[in-house]
Amino acid sequence: MTTDQEAAQAFRRLRPYLEPVMDEWELTGLDGGFEAGEPYFALSYAVASIPSYQVDVPREVLVQAFSCLNEDDRQEYADILKGARA
Numbered sequence: 001m002t003t004d005q006e007a008a009q010a011f012r013r014l015r016p017y018l019e020p021v022m023d024e025w026e027l028t029g030l031d032g033g034f035e036a037g038e039p040y041f042a043l044s045y046a047v048a049s050i051p052s053y054q055v056d057v058p059r060e061v062l063v064q065a066f067s068c069l070n071e072d073d074r075q076e077y078a079d080i081l082k083g084a085r086a
Contacts, residue, residue, distance in 0.1 A: 002068040008039035010065045014046045014057065021053040044073050050080050059084040 011034055019027060030049070033041035047065050050057060062084045066074055 002040065002070075004037075004039050007043045007068045008034070010068045011039050011043040011046060013061050014043070014065050017055050017057045017061070018046055018049055018053065021055060022049070040068070043068055047073070047077050047080065050077075057084060 015030070018030065022030065026049075030042065030045055033039070033045060043065060047062075047069065049055075059081075062081050066077070066081050069077070
């Protein structure tokens with residue numbers, strides 16, 4: 001099971017790729033879970049946002065994020081990892 005610290009670290013690495021494509025309201029929503037002490041929620045929301053914004057995230061950043069997701073979320077978002085650049 002992933003610790004909050006691991007999920008927080010993965011979120012901090014992933015967030016900069018979403019920041020340029022999200023508006024202020026969306027970023028507030030993205031950061032809300034993190035600021036409320038729920039880094040897993042924030043991380044899963046960030047991962048789920050990748051296809052909507054067609055964000056180009058390096059594979060190593062995605063691998064770290066996916067390693068923190070539970071099995072159900074990994075399966076749900078598997079196509080994101082498959083399409084990641086090297």
